[in-house]
Amino acid sequence: MASILTEFESENSPSESLGLVQVERESSSDATRDVSGVQDALDHLKREYQLGIASRDQHISNLEAEKEEVVRNFRTDTLKLMHEHEQDKRDLREEVEDLRQQVEVEKSRRQNLESQLARSAFSPVNLMNFLGADGHTQVQLNWQHLLNF
Numbered sequence: 001m002a003s004i005l006t007e008f009e010s011e012n013s014p015s016e017s018l019g020l021v022q023v024e025r026e027s028s029s030d031a032t033r034d035v036s037g038v039q040d041a042l043d044h045l046k047r048e049y050q051l052g053i054a055s056r057d058q059h060i061s062n063l064e065a066e067k068e069e070v071v072r073n074f075r076t077d078t079l080k081l082m083h084e085h086e087q088d089k090r091d092l093r094e095e096v097e098d099l100r101q102q103v104e105v106e107k108s109r110r111q112n113l114e115s116q117l118a119r120s121a122f123s124p125v126n127l128m129n130f131l132g133a134d135g136h137t138q139v140q141l142n143w144q145h146l147l148n149f
Helices: 002-008 012-121 122-133 138-148
Strands: none
Touching: none
16 A cells, blocks of 8 residues: 555645555455355355266166066066977977877877788678689679679
């Protein structure tokens, strides 16, 4: 202050110096208010940032829990499908084995029926030999006709 007073050496120096002091105090008060406002804004931004971080962390945690549940369900479903597939394969093998056995049974039955048919087939030669053994039957006259039969 003293340097200002000596520099300007004016009659109104004391009032001017008091005015300057007043301006300086007001600007200091304005600066303090500005700093306080900036500090409040900074505190508000810090709280918003912390809330954003907490919200993001919660969202990530929810996503991780959901992912773990999806993976667990996928594994469960995959194992269930694999067991069903194995059971289906076992059932099909059993069905194929049953069908093979039925085929074998039917083959032996067919062979049995073919052999019975071969044994019971009509043979005109055998009939003529049987009937013509004594040489006095009427069938001897129809020998040619029976052979063509």
